Amino acid sequence: MENKDIVIPATDDPDTAGFWAAARERRLVVQRCGDCGKMRFPPRPACTCGSFAMGWHEVSGRGRVWSYGVAHAPTLPAFADLVPYVFAVIELADAPHLRMVGNLATSAKAAINSVPQDAVAIGDEVTVAFRPVTDEVTLPVWIPATQSEVVQ
Ligand SMILES: [Zn+2]
Structure with a gap:
């Protein structure tokens, strides 16, 4: 399979860049809300609690x-x-x-x-x-x- 023939995800999107950076380091991460602590995937800007504060959590x-x-x-x-x-x-x-x-x-x-x-x-x-x-x-x-x- 040639890589040019498959769809390559964007790695510079602010919501997903952390996931791709971790994957390059062979780490699997999900987002975790900086306020309520709830983990979420796929990556998105805000938690269901309404908070935009977040970090990456290795699973x-x-x-x-x-x-x-x-x-x-x-x-x-x-x-x-x-x-x-x-x-x-x-x-x-x-x-x-x-x-x-x-x-x-x-x-x-x-x-x-x-x-x-x-x-x-x-x-x-x-x-x-x-x-x-x-x-x-x-x-x-x-x-x-x-x-x-x-x-x-
Ligand atoms: Zn939250």
Whole structure:
């Protein structure tokens, strides 16, 4: 897959820059309200309490498959050779009310179709790994505990 063929997230958005900076350092973070302490994801300017005060809170990178789907038709040409592949909604162990969408893989460097559909179940434990895509963008990917040991 050529990186030019996939959509690369903007890393200079004031609301999300902290997430991408942490991912480059292989840390998974969510926002935490500076007033009420509530954690939130995806990043946004304000808390439900109305406060704009916030900081970044590192989470463990452990979670569970809350739901998943299987892509059969590619949405972009770059993914044509990878279908079918599993995409999942991951519930964070540290903050079960927060979920992240991402790909499952057997390692940080393995293809997004490396975990077959029949090996995935809701509730499976996963651990985050980090995949550099460009100099600016490092994507979290999720390694099922049932797969090989996490290799960063
Ligand atoms: Zn708040």
